[in-house]
Amino acid sequence: KNEVEQSPQNLTAQEGEFITINCSYSVGISALHWLQQHPGGGIVSLFMLSSGKKKHGRLIATINIQEKHSSLHITASHPRDSAVYICAVRSGGGADGLTFGKGTHLIIQP
Amino acid sequence: DADVTQTPRNRITKTGKRIMLECSQTKGHDRMYWYRQDPGLGLRLIYYSFDVKDINKGEISDGYSVSRQAQAKFSLSLESAIPNQTALYFCATRAQGEETQYFGPGTRLLVL
Numbered sequence A: 001k002n003e004v005e006q007s008p009q010n011l012t013a014q015e016g017e018f019i020t021i022n023c024s025y026s027v028g029i030s031a032l033h034w035l036q037q038h039p040g041g042g043i044v045s046l047f048m049l050s051s052g053k054k055k056h057g058r059l060i061a062t063i064n065i066q067e068k069h070s071s072l073h074i075t076a077s078h079p080r081d082s083a084v085y086i087c088a089v090r091s092g093g094g095a096d097g098l099t100f101g102k103g104t105h106l107i108i109q110p
Numbered sequence B: 001d002a003d004v005t006q007t008p009r010n011r012i013t014k015t016g017k018r019i020m021l022e023c024s025q026t027k028g029h030d031r032m033y034w035y036r037q038d039p040g041l042g043l044r045l046i047y048y049s050f051d052v053k054d055i056n057k058g059e060i061s062d063g064y065s066v067s068r069q070a071q072a073k074f075s076l077s078l079e080s081a082i083p084n085q086t087a088l089y090f091c092a093t094r095a096q097g098e099e100t101q102y103f104g105p106g107t108r109l110l111v112l
Helices: none
Strands: A005-006 A010-014 A019-025 A032-038 A043-049 A052-056 A059-064 A071-076 A083-092 A104-109 B005-009 B010-013 B018-023 B031-038 B042-051 B054-057 B066-068 B073-078 B086-095 B107-111
Touching: A005 A083, A010 A019, A019 A083, A032 A071, A043 A052, A043 A059, A043 A071, A052 B073, A071 A083, A083 B042, B005 B086, B010 B018, B018 B031, B018 B086, B018 B107, B031 B066, B031 B073, B042 B066, B042 B073, B073 B086
Parallel strands: A010 A104, B010 B107
Antiparallel strands: A005 A019, A019 A071, A032 A043, A032 A083, A052 A059, A059 A071, A083 A104, B005 B018, B018 B073, B031 B042, B031 B086, B042 B054, B066 B073, B086 B107
16 A cells, blocks of 8 residues: 655745645555645646656646655745645556545645 | 536435435546545545446445446445544546546535
8 A cells, every 4th residue: 555645734834935845655656646625625636747847837746756756846826825735646556546645734825 | 517526515414324425527537436535634545436337445445335327427325324434525537548537526424
């Protein structure tokens, strides 16, 4: 069973700061996902990574397969970025579905 | 209209009652999933289905059953609800060959 650890669990920052959220996993994977959950509860997919780096607007996600580690960066953070960010992995093989980290609760203060 | 819908959105029930949560999708995806989310524990997989005839248990299937009535519909049942099944339940879909999962809006269930 893959273990997914996220850090930090909670993060409060000022508007404009550069944000980094980390994710590590214990077993090789076929894909890693970064998800965003807003206070209303809905979950949206931000990125899917199997290698390298992806960028979408102010969000950047990287993955190091050898070190079993991924980071999500937010540049020029804004209060609307306040949400829970969740790392999830699909381990591949016969089983399906995602294994999730516990999430990082991010608050960006104006 | 949302691609993945869940009904009901909120439900309060009593211990021992049977309850069904429903999920429908218009994305045409073959794979469907049920997850539950508990504070401090993150989301966990309950059941998943590759198609109408292929249903599989996830990490925490005890106390739950599912039915894939059609490609577009995947229902989760609690035969006899208990208080520790109080949680936020999400349905999700994925297309074969693709990785991205699309989540429904969630169902908040409170078992008294």
